[in-house]
Structure formats: C-alpha cells, structure tokens
Amino acid sequence: MAYDWPVRKAHMDDVKDMHALLLDCAQKGLLLPRALIFLYGHVRNFWVVEAPDGRIAACCALAPVWEDLGEICSLVVREELRRHGLGRKVVEACMSDCEALHIRRVFSLTYQVVFFSRLGYEIIDKGALPQKIWSDCVHCAKYPDCCDETAVFKDLGSRKE
Numbered sequence: 001m002a003y004d005w006p007v008r009k010a011h012m013d014d015v016k017d018m019h020a021l022l023l024d025c026a027q028k029g030l031l032l033p034r035a036l037i038f039l040y041g042h043v044r045n046f047w048v049v050e051a052p053d054g055r056i057a058a059c060c061a062l063a064p065v066w067e068d069l070g071e072i073c074s075l076v077v078r079e080e081l082r083r084h085g086l087g088r089k090v091v092e093a094c095m096s097d098c099e100a101l102h103i104r105r106v107f108s109l110t111y112q113v114v115f116f117s118r119l120g121y122e123i124i125d126k127g128a129l130p131q132k133i134w135s136d137c138v139h140c141a142k143y144p145d146c147c148d149e150t151a152v153f154k155d156l157g158s159r160k161e
C-alpha cells in the first residue's frame with residue numbers, strides 16, 4: 001500500500017531530521033554523508049515527505065551540475081517506511097523542478113539500480129558523465145578504482161518552447 005503523505009520543499013527546520021536520516025545511511029555505506037552546513041546551504045535543492053507524526057519520512061535533492069545536467073542525490077526513506085511509494089514520490093517531486101531549471105538530463109550514482117529502473121532510469125557508463133561530478137567523489141575512500149556504485153540516467157527530452 002502506498003502512503004499518501006504530503007511531499008513538499010524542505011525548509012530549515014527539516015535539516016536536523018534530514019541530517020540524521022542521511023548519516024544513518026552513510027554509516028551503512030549507502031551514500032555520502034552530508035554535513036549540517038552543507039544541508040543548510042543546499043536546502044533549496046531538497047524535497048521531503050512528512051509523516052503524520054510530523055517527522056521527515058523521506059528526503060531527496062536535485063542538484064544542478066552542469067549545462068542541462070542534474071543529479072538526484074541524498075535520497076533516503078526512513079528504514080521502517082520503505083517499499084510504500086515514498087522513494088518514488090520524493091524523486092518525482094525533485095524531477096518536477098527540472099523544467100523550471102532547464103535541466104534535461106538527470107543521473108544518479110547508486111546501489112539501488114532496481115529502484116531507479118522502476119522510475120525509468122537506465123544504466124550508463126560512469127565515464128560518460130562530465131568530470132565535474134567527481135568533485136564530491138574525490139573525497140570518498142573508494143575513489144577512483146574501488147567505486148562500486150552504478151550510474152543511472154534519464155533523458156527528459158528537449159525543452160518545450
């Protein structure tokens with residue numbers, strides 16, 4: 001059963017909850033940790049789903065990267081709430097920002113290939129991505145030779161004039 005909870009843009013009061021969610025996943029090696037200072041500074045990139053208890057159930061960011069390219073990142077659903085459509089909801093909310101930003105291509109680096117394939121993403125060679133994306137990765141202990149994440153990609157097509 002999909003949870004029909006509201007999805008909205010994140011605000012400053014959400015950041016500590018987002019930070020705790022991301023830290024928990026980062027400690028399990030599922031994504032890069034994000035410092036509070038980074039999250040406060042990039043809060044406008046984030047969407048969240050709020051659970052009925054007022055806590056953040058899911059968060060995700062669309063980060064503008066280069067020309068018409070954006071990255072879906074910092075995606076987490078609270079562990080006990082997974083497989084109820086919240087991941088899809090928060091990623092689709094991020095994708096809704098693409099048109100206004102003129103982002104026409106979106107990628108993610110992930111271990112969750114099946115999830116992204118359900119959302120219409122396809123696997124691409126990491127080497128096809130511009131060098132700019134490695135600015136975060138250079139701080140990762142697995143960079144460059146031990147990176148075991150998969151690059152997934154979605155082409156949103158040309159802009160409607």
Ligand SMILES: CC(C)(COP(=O)(O)OP(=O)(O)OC[C@H]1O[C@@H](n2cnc3c(N)ncnc32)[C@H](O)[C@@H]1OP(=O)(O)O)[C@@H](O)C(=O)NCCC(=O)NCCS
Nearest residue numbers: 030075076077082083084085086087088110112114115118
């Ligand atoms: C990846 C993650 C965000 C998915 O969130 P979720 O709320 O469980 O996903 P949804 O319920 O919206 O699933 C959407 C689709 O993907 C499928 N799916 C989700 N997780 C899956 C999994 N582990 N294996 C297979 N299919 C999966 C669902 O069945 C669903 O398919 P459908 O719409 O065709 O029925 C969540 O598992 C998570 O937070 N993982 C830990 C953090 C992480 O790995 N983040 C990704 C970093 S890029």
